[in-house]
Amino acid sequence: MDGPPSAEAHLRVVVSGGSIAGLGTGLELHRAGIDVHVFEQDGGAMHSAGAGLVVQPELAALFHPSDGAHLPTTQCRGRRTLGFGGEFGPLQRMPQQFTSWNAVHATLMRLFPGERYHRGATVQRFACNEQGLQIDIGGVGAIAADLRVAADGAQSPLRRGPFSAGPC
Ligand SMILES: Cc1cc2nc3c(=O)[nH]c(=O)nc-3n(C[C@H](O)[C@H](O)[C@H](O)COP(=O)(O)OP(=O)(O)OC[C@H]3O[C@@H](n4cnc5c(N)ncnc54)[C@H](O)[C@@H]3O)c2cc1C
Incomplete structure (x- = not known):
């Protein structure tokens, strides 16, 4: 049965x-x-970042079997180290699954609605006014939002600021 829309839905x-x-x-x-x-600043094809990525539980949890999107993986049963002289160390049992940046990105792109993904759009600054949070996006313009998420990489200038002003 459909209930009233939740606050989050707005x-x-x-x-x-x-x-x-x-x-x-x-x-x-x-x-x-x-x-x-x-909003992604890169307007073209995204470039791979990283080689083999270990499939951690948090990553695996993003992909639901019912989605019908399969994350390509490969796997190993154990890990063996090499000594300084090139000799084999003992085999440690360590079953792990691996994937790649390309595979993760492509699978996420298949699941996320295309009309909600904007390429060539650089988030520039945030500000608060009477309307609430306003976000300036190069190539798009100023848009209003309730929440911003800065997922612009490990060195994230957007998380470091100062890009925002006002009480929001
Ligand atoms: C050589 C190399 C090897 C790596 N190897 C591994 C590995 O083996 N395993 C592993 O887990 N990780 C590895 N990584 C790290 C890998 O980059 C991360 O796993 C993953 O890409 C991080 O994702 P992210 O979304 O946090 O950041 P990023 O991949 O850095 O993405 C940030 C995105 O934000 C965009 N952006 C930035 N500023 C703005 C803005 N103002 N507006 C709009 N868009 C913006 C960028 O264009 C970019 O697409 C490696 C990285 C490199 C460079």
Whole structure:
């Protein structure tokens, strides 16, 4: 039975950065019924970041069997170290699954609605006024939102600021 719309359903969230963190966050918020848009400054094909990624439980949890999107993986049963002379160390039992940045990004892109993913859109600054949170996005303009997520990488200038002003 459909109930009244939840308060969260009216939230508008802007995510800066359309790599793994931004898309993963966007996907989970979209699944929760939240009005979320992801803005990625790169206007072309995204470039791979990293080689083999270990599939950690948090990453695996993003992909539901019912989605029909399969994350390509490979696996190993154990790990063996090499000594300084090149000799084999003992085999440690350590079953792990691996994937790649490309595979994770492509699978997330298949699951996240394309009309909510904006390429060539650089989040520039945030400010608060009577209307609430305003976000300036290069190539898009100023948009209003209730929440911003800075997923612009490990060195994230947007998280360090100062990009915001006002009480929000
Ligand atoms: C050489 C190398 C090897 C790596 N190897 C591994 C590995 O083996 N395992 C592993 O887990 N990780 C590895 N990594 C880290 C890897 O980058 C991360 O796992 C993953 O890409 C991080 O995702 P992220 O979304 O947090 O950030 P990023 O991938 O850095 O994405 C940030 C995104 O934000 C965008 N952006 C930035 N500023 C703005 C803005 N103002 N507005 C809009 N968009 C913006 C950028 O264009 C970018 O697409 C490696 C990285 C490198 C460089």
